[in-house]
Amino acid sequence: MTWVSINILVTCLAYLASTVVFMVYLLRFSDKWMYLGRILLAIAGGLNSIALLHILFAQEMGQVGVGSIVVLVVTFLTVVTYFGASLRYPIRIVGPFLAPVVTVVIYAVWEGARFTVDGKAAVVSVLTPVHIISNLLGLVAFFCAFIGSSLYIVQDYQLKKRKLLRSDGLRLPSQTTLEKLTTRSIGIGFPLYTIGIVLGGMWAFQGVHDGIAVRYLLGVISWVIYAFLLQVRLTVGWSGRRAAVLTIVAFIASLSVALVYLTRAVS
Structure with missing residues (x-):
């Protein structure tokens, strides 16, 4: 596994952790689970940006496709938009629905990076x-x-x-x-x-x-x-x-x- 695929995998696991916590929130409707889920989602978003910066500035763009890079950008911006908008609008409940979708998408990106042939797109x-x-x-x-x-x-x-x-x-x-x-x-x-x-x-x-x-x-x-x-x-x-x-x-x-x-x- 390359460092790029490792970074994406860690990001995916962070999103997965936030998803699990959010699912607990939907079962119990306890604010502490919402708070913890949002913290984990924020951490995952930070890891998402790190993985993206690693690809762009470590000259390893050849290890992932253009589509995967665009998806990493979109997922990061989506998470940032969610947190930014939640400061003004009552949309915190969107988190439990956002996290699992982003998790699946990042997992697909990781699969694509893992199976890139000879690191050439x-x-x-x-x-x-x-x-x-x-x-x-x-x-x-x-x-x-x-x-x-x-x-x-x-x-x-x-x-x-x-x-x-x-x-x-x-x-x-x-x-x-x-x-x-x-x-x-x-x-x-x-x-x-x-x-x-x-x-x-x-x-x-x-x-x-x-x-x-x-x-x-x-x-x-x-x-x-x-x-x-x-x-x-x-x-x-x-x-x-x-x-x-x-x-x-x-x-x-x-x-x-x-x-x-x-x-x-x-x-």
Whole structure:
């Protein structure tokens, strides 16, 4: 294992530790677990930045692909944004949903770095950065929709139990607010994701990367789900628990495409 892969692995384990603590919080709703989970998430974010700086300044960029570097940047900025926004807005509850997603993504990056052949990344075409960035930006927007839908389901459960979840004296946003967040996030992410799907289709039909057709099929399925969600949300105002569940399923499908790409593609 190279030093790069070791750094990424340590980062992944730190994110995993915060995930475990956050899961305990969701079971007990004790503020001390939220506090500990946020501390571990902050430490993981710091390790994330160290791993990124090591790659960029230790002349070891050849040991990971461009896509992996971009993902490390996006995950770090996402964690920083979460902590920055939580100082102003009541979004601390987002932490238990953010940590497991980041953990899985960083693990995929580690797998990609671990299996890099001879430390050499594949040649990146001109369109590859556009494909990667548009997909990642789309995923970030879809992640916001995933958060909104997850919190909607939690809120729905709490309302049925006639007990609103409170953390550090902060109440969850209303279901109407969460619905608006989900719809707007899908509306922003869908065009970006479409660009990524179109460029991915070019490589799928040209056979540029081995096994890309399978990943592309999964990406198309997630794109169809998001297209359906956006259509029915904007035209007939479809909302509720079923729409939230379908939004979560669509995010898992689109995230799976990115994870398979990170573990199997070096560029």
